[in-house]
Amino acid sequence: MxxxxxxxxxxxxxxxxxxxxxxxxxxxxxxxxxxxxxxxxxxxxxxxxxxxxxxxxxxxxxxxxxxxxxxxxxxxxxxxxxxxxxxxxxxxxxxxxxxxxxxxxxxxxxxxxxxxxxxxxxxxxxxxxxxxxxxxxxxxxxxxxxxxxxxxxxTGKSKDEHQLVAEELGMPEAHEEVKTLLQTNTGVPNEFVARVATAMAVPFEPLAAFVGQPLRSFYQQVICGGLVFQLSDGSRLVRTVVPxxxxxxxxxxxxxxxxxxxxxxxxxxxxxxxxxxxxxxxxxxxxxxxxxxxxxxxxxxxxxxxxxxxxxxxxxxxxxxxxxx
Missing domain, CATH: 3.40.50.720 (NAD(P)-binding Rossmann-like Domain)
Known part of the structure; x- marks a missing residue:
């Protein structure tokens, strides 16, 4: 029993x-x-x-x-x-x-x-x-x-996720576009990835592999995963917490x-x-x-x-x- x-x-x-x-x-x-x-x-x-x-x-x-x-x-x-x-x-x-x-x-x-x-x-x-x-x-x-x-x-006033992601991608002005991509879970287009590369001052080619992936996945791998940090030789600092x-x-x-x-x-x-x-x-x-x-x-x-x-x-x-x- x-x-x-x-x-x-x-x-x-x-x-x-x-x-x-x-x-x-x-x-x-x-x-x-x-x-x-x-x-x-x-x-x-x-x-x-x-x-x-x-x-x-x-x-x-x-x-x-x-x-x-x-x-x-x-x-x-x-x-x-x-x-x-x-x-x-x-x-x-x-x-x-x-x-x-x-x-x-x-x-x-x-x-x-x-x-x-x-x-x-x-x-x-x-x-x-x-x-x-x-x-x-x-x-x-x-x-x-x-x-x-x-x-x-x-508690207090905080920014929405789409605003934070847009800022991390170096494109705070694109927060409405980022919001739509997050809400619809659609893949990031080639043009969007190219703009991120320009904003981050890194080559486009290493980021091209992520074209078509949902924005959240793109963000996690490119920013949180440290790819931008590597491509910029550490000059583009990003903060991420990985357990x-x-x-x-x-x-x-x-x-x-x-x-x-x-x-x-x-x-x-x-x-x-x-x-x-x-x-x-x-x-x-x-x-x-x-x-x-x-x-x-x-x-x-x-x-x-x-x-x-x-x-x-x-x-x-x-x-x-x-x-x-």
Whole structure:
């Protein structure tokens, strides 16, 4: 009986199959006898620049859908894996049923995390990495504690993504064009890449290989990946943060562990967040309490969202230690 309880994952969603998501899949594949239905959601494909941190991918997987790779990685387990190679919003719209009992979040941006919480899953485990640390946070919604949105509430005035990307590409005046390219996910045209090369004062030929790729992928490889820095011999400085390989791997393992514990009904940490600082000796206290947003701006303080959550899951308050699905 105890073994069955430990092995039943129920219906779980894993959103985001980057370095953290890959590590979660790696850990789940090694959990003996794990059963249930796992939905994996990610619209991207494996790229060459991913291999340094992706524990399941090698040269042969470049170009393969991340969602498809997840089904391959778990093919020898009793888990029933459903791959959804699309963005979260598209998946939710197609699914029709907005009941999500347990969701693991391994996404890159705050905006994407806010979108997941907006769909009102019953319970969320969220894994993340930062420059010096990594961690896992756990969220109900109607429980008086911090929801996922509370962790990523915007403060102050900040520039939109399209404005920041346009500036990084050296073409701040093209922010509306950049906005359209980001929204439509269309490939960058030859003329656009040529303008970037001119703005960055680098040769066009090395950038030509990226013509036709979505702008976000182009930006990640050319700017974040350091290509412009290399082509300019370091004269064009760009700042990028790339987690260390083991950093993302550990965050993913922590995420998988929390999903399994929650599904089995084992006691969860009473603290919303657990944080590990990679630049310090492992401390005796790793919990990082996070309070519910007190401004009243978060959706977990909105009566309409609360009513929708209760309508989906009943009026009982969802506690972090509750493993019901």
């Amino acid at each position: 105890e073994r069955d309880r430990q092995s039943a994952l129920g219906e779980t969603h894993l959103i985001g199959l980057g370095a953290i998501g890959h590590s979660s899949l790696w850990a789940l594949a090694r959990q003996s006898g794990l059963s249930g239905r796992l939905h994996v959601v990610d619209h991207e494909a494996i790229e060459l620049s991913n291999l340094q941190r992706y524990v399941l991918a090698g040269q042969a997987e470049v170009g393969l859908s991340k969602a498809a790779l997840a089904t391959h990685a778990l093919r020898s387990t009793p888990l029933e894996v459903e791959a959804h190679p699309m963005k979260w919003a598209e998946y939710v719209a197609r699914r029709g049923d907005w009941v999500f009992d347990r969701v693991g979040v391994a996404l890159d941006t705050a905006a994407d995390r806010l979108a997941v919480q907006g769909a009102l899953p019953r319970w969320i485990a969220n894994a993340w990495t930062q420059e010096q640390d990594l961690g896992i946070s756990r969220h109900g919604f109607d429980d008086g504690q911090a929801c996922l949105c509370c962790m990523y509430m915007p 260390m390989a083991f950093q993302s791997a550990l965050a993913g393992i922590m995420l998988a562990a929390d999903l399994v514990k929650h599904s089995a009904g084992f006691p969860m940490s009473p603290t919303t967040s657990t944080r590990v600082n990679l630049l310090r000796r492992l401390g005796s206290h790793l919990h990082d309490p996070k309070a519910k947003d007190s401004s009243g701006r978060c959706i977990c303080s909105d009566e309409d969202f609360i009513a929708a959550y209760r309508l989906k899951y009943g009026c009982a308050v969802e506690q972090l230690s509750n493993g019901s699905a």
